[in-house]
Amino acid sequence: MGVIRMKKVLINFAHPAKSRSNINRALRDKTEDLEHVTVNDLYARYPDFLIDVAHEHALCESHDIIIFQHPFYWYSSPAIVKEWFDLVLEHGWAYGSQGRALMGKYFMQAISAGGDAITYQKEGYNEYTVSELLSPFRATSKLCNLIWLPPFMVFGAHRGMGDEQVDAYAEDYRNILIALGNETLDIDTVARQEFMNTRLINEGA
Numbered sequence: 365m366g367v368i369r370m371k372k373v374l375i376n377f378a379h380p381a382k383s384r385s386n387i388n389r390a391l392r393d394k395t396e397d398l399e400h401v402t403v404n405d406l407y408a409r410y411p412d413f414l415i416d417v418a419h420e421h422a423l424c425e426s427h428d429i430i431i432f433q434h435p436f437y438w439y440s441s442p443a444i445v446k447e448w449f450d451l452v453l454e455h456g457w458a459y460g461s462q463g464r465a466l467m468g469k470y471f472m473q474a475i476s477a478g479g480d481a482i483t484y485q486k487e488g489y490n491e492y493t494v495s496e497l498l499s500p501f502r503a504t505s506k507l508c509n510l511i512w513l514p515p516f517m518v519f520g521a522h523r524g525m526g527d528e529q530v531d532a533y534a535e536d537y538r539n540i541l542i543a544l545g546n547e548t549l550d551i552d553t554v555a556r557q558e559f560m561n562t563r564l565i566n567e568g569a
């Protein structure tokens with residue numbers, strides 16, 4: 365009888381004010397007991413932004429799926445994610461002719477946004493789609509030989525989301541992490557979706 369090896373998921377968690385977080389904290393709490401998931405809290409580990417590159421390389425190398433979980437800040441991520449990219453994604457490690465460390469691993473973002481989904485359309489209040497706004501992340505993941513997955517999105521955080529809705533998102537997040545781990549997710553289908561959790565967003569959760 366073979367033991368199923370779960371794919372290992374690394375969550376690079378980036379929230380600068382965790383004590384005031386509602387959404388990201390709920391998502392995180394729902395996943396902490398999953399054995400195949402490692403949560404790497406970037407602001408807690410590097411309050412002075414002095415990122416330990418060797419440590420981050422080792423973490424990436426020992427995981428199959430790399431997730432950046434963060435609130436949407438100025439249509440992008442909190443600053444430490446950019447610092448992480450600038451320092452950790454070294455030539456000869458992540459990219460370049462010898463840079464093969466991330467090849468074949470998956471890249472995904474899990475993002476909470478204050479705006480509603482409807483505002484992230486060409487005709488909407490924010491004028492750009494989330495896919496358009498995330499293109500630097502997608503381009504980076506391509507350069508680094510990562511397989512890009514659509515983001516897991518929580519919209520409408522400004523509305524003061526009720527506990528039930530937050531819980532539905534957290535449950536969906538947990539289920540996606542499990543499905544990524546035991547490879548029960550149809551990656552080809554998911555890759556064609558706008559979001560990992562398109563179904564829940566359409567249901568207006």
Ligand SMILES: Cc1cc2nc3c(=O)[nH]c(=O)nc-3n(C[C@H](O)[C@H](O)[C@H](O)COP(=O)(O)O)c2cc1C
Nearest residue numbers: 385386387388435436437438439476477478479521
């Ligand atoms: C500095 C800053 C920038 C923000 N920029 C955006 C933004 O560009 N788009 C958006 O939809 N929400 C934006 N927000 C709202 C946050 O995304 C929202 O408060 C957060 O996702 C809620 O998650 P939390 O409960 O885990 O803090 C911003 C908030 C802050 C503090």
